[in-house]
Amino acid sequence: MNTTGPIGDADLDIRNLRAFVAVAEELSFTKAAVRLFIAQQAISRAVRQLEDQLGTPLFVRTTRQVRLTPEGERLLVRARGLVALHDEILADARGPARPIVLDLMSEGRRTGSAILAAARAEAPELEFRGRYGGGMGAAIRLLQTSEVDIAFGRAEWVDQVLPAGIERRLVRFEPLAVLLPADHPLAARERVPIRELAGLEIDVNPAHGEAPEWVDLGRQVLALAGAVATPPHLPAVGSENQSHHLTRQGLPILTGADHAPVSGGVIRQLVDPVPVYPWSMVGLGRLNRAVREPVERAALRLADEQGWLELHDGAWLPEPEASRRR
DSSP states (O other), rough: OSSOSGGGGOOHHHHHHHHHHHHHTTOOOHHHHHHHOOOOHHHHHHHHHHHHHTTTTTEEOOOOOOOOOOHHHHHHHHHHHHHHHHHHHHHHHHHHOOOOOEOSSSSSSSSHHHHHHHHHHHOOSSEEEOOOOHHHHHOOOOHHHHHHHHEEEEOOOOOOOOOTTEEEEEEEEEEEEEEEETTTTGSSSEOOOOOGTTTTBBOTTTTTTHHHHHHHHHHHHHHHHHHHHHHOOOOOOHHHHHHHHHHOOOEEEEEEBBBBTTTEEEEEEESSSSEEEEEEEEEEESSOOHHHHHHHHHHHHHHHHHHHTOOOTEOOOOTHHHTTTT
């Protein structure tokens, strides 16, 4: 006797139910997509699949508004409970002792650390741990094995192919800068025009195998500036090592404008044009909503308060990000 209930193709997909609940609560497909960290087309497809499976429309859609049908209102009551129960099961399986691990990319670059601090304030009941992986290549591998839950850094680069299931959300445009020895001729400038780097040797660490996104960005910035790269070398990790490397080498080092102070050095933003590093929040699409949402809220709150997503005239984006914004 078959006691398993409905056949497989009649089972409701929890992802479709989650999309339905988000649209029902936001009354907006756009806002629901932002909330769930997925594309709007995916939200629309999920709701359409659920409507087809149930054989009834769940929303009335017009050019001005989205509202629930009577069938949608009845489903919402049950769907909320099912989605909440699903997330509770995942949270229990995860275990209360396991912290939420965020890869902040680099100790000197302060974007990830700021989001970590904001996430702790946003959800004090959760335990967050930060780590510094040094690059998105390494972070993506750890995301796939669930050793890292969320990573921050540049999520697009030339010839990149993100593995299936990896999703990203832009959180900041950070102007790029050069870290200079205090006695470097360019250190006297408040900001450094790109043209002043022409012909100079710049440390962009072109052989960092764990950071293909940075290697690609460095190549494009050097081409923009007409500068050349230093020979490949091991990255200087940590403020003390960076200070020693900077003063010993005596050359400009490419970094972000929001870099932690380094002893013996000064940070000068690049201008004319202003090259930009695009930061994204990156995670697996199946990541527990209870884990993802507090971090995303924290990141977007900082972005709103500090204007992180404002892209001013004169900004220069690398490829492929530049083409995708046209």
